[in-house]
Amino acid sequence: MRRNVAGLVVVFVGAAVMQLAISNTYLRYVKPGMRWMLLAAGAILIVLAVADVLADTRKKPGEHQADDGHGHGHLLPRAAWLLVIPIFALLVVDPPALGADAAQRQSPVAAKPAVPKGNSFLGESTAGAAPVPLAVRDYAVWAVWEKESMKGRNFQLTGFVTPGKNGTWYVSRIGLTCCVADGTAFMVEARGQTAPPKNQWVTVTGEWAEPTKRADGDVAALTVTGVQNVTPPANQYE
Numbered sequence: 001m002r003r004n005v006a007g008l009v010v011v012f013v014g015a016a017v018m019q020l021a022i023s024n025t026y027l028r029y030v031k032p033g034m035r036w037m038l039l040a041a042g043a044i045l046i047v048l049a050v051a052d053v054l055a056d057t058r059k060k061p062g063e064h065q066a067d068d069g070h071g072h073g074h075l076l077p078r079a080a081w082l083l084v085i086p087i088f089a090l091l092v093v094d095p096p097a098l099g100a101d102a103a104q105r106q107s108p109v110a111a112k113p114a115v116p117k118g119n120s121f122l123g124e125s126t127a128g129a130a131p132v133p134l135a136v137r138d139y140a141v142w143a144v145w146e147k148e149s150m151k152g153r154n155f156q157l158t159g160f161v162t163p164g165k166n167g168t169w170y171v172s173r174i175g176l177t178c179c180v181a182d183g184t185a186f187m188v189e190a191r192g193q194t195a196p197p198k199n200q201w202v203t204v205t206g207e208w209a210e211p212t213k214r215a216d217g218d219v220a221a222l223t224v225t226g227v228q229n230v231t232p233p234a235n236q237y238e
Contacts, residue, residue: 007053014045027235028097030179097236098183099199100162103172108164108187109217110140131156131205136173137186137238143208143220150208155222158203158230161196162187169195171204171222173238186238189221201232 020026021038030038131154139157143150159171162185170187177184189212196202205226211218 007049010049011046014042018042028095031176098174099160103162103185106185108219112145113141135238137175140186140188140220144211144218154207156205161200163198176237189219190224191221193224193227201230203228203230
């Protein structure tokens with residue numbers, strides 16, 4: 001594979017990265033704030049590859065490295081063509097976001113927060129008032145560690161269904177620090193309703209419930225009064 005073809009492969013890589021960012025497919029891999037970084041990285045790859053090819057084509061014939069008679073010198077290993085396979089796969093295949101299978105491999109127990117949140121996240125809500133929309137990761141933490149603020153209040157959570165043992169099921173979301181490699185499952189036990197299908201996205205409403213005791217800690221719970229199937233959001237991570 002000649003140098004200009006090698007440059008073309010790098011262009012493909014840059015184009016694939018930019019396509020991921022433009023199409024929002026990148027949200028399956030990293031946090032929204034990294035979009036501009038992917039666009040910049042893709043553009044830089046394309047510019048550098050084109051510049052390298054142009055610089056190479058302007059060289060005089062004698063300036064090119066001579067072939068050593070074994071197909072080396074100005075050639076790259078044929079195995080480099082294999083780089084094209086994952087590039088086209090990224091452009092053609094629409095990978096699913098992490099879901100119930102990933103959540104089931106983790107504990108539903110949420111770690112204790114470093115700093116207490118208080119009840120400011122509840123806004124003007126009062127006990128018995130309309131449900132407070134809350135991120136699953138927030139409810140999973142504060143329903144355990146801010147009990148007094150949560151008691152008697154209604155909440156609305158949106159996430160995917162993760163089956164548990166003995167008919168138990170959870171409303172779950174995967175939280176990212178940077179990318180899917182560090183994805184952490186946040187799970188809330190749903191009580192009082194039959195479990196929808198695995199990985200089904202739902203919006204549930206209900207009242208705070210006493211957490212479930214486990215050997216490794218407490219698990220947030222919600223007494224569910226309503227379950228509605230919904231379309232997965234564009235960004236399925238929290």
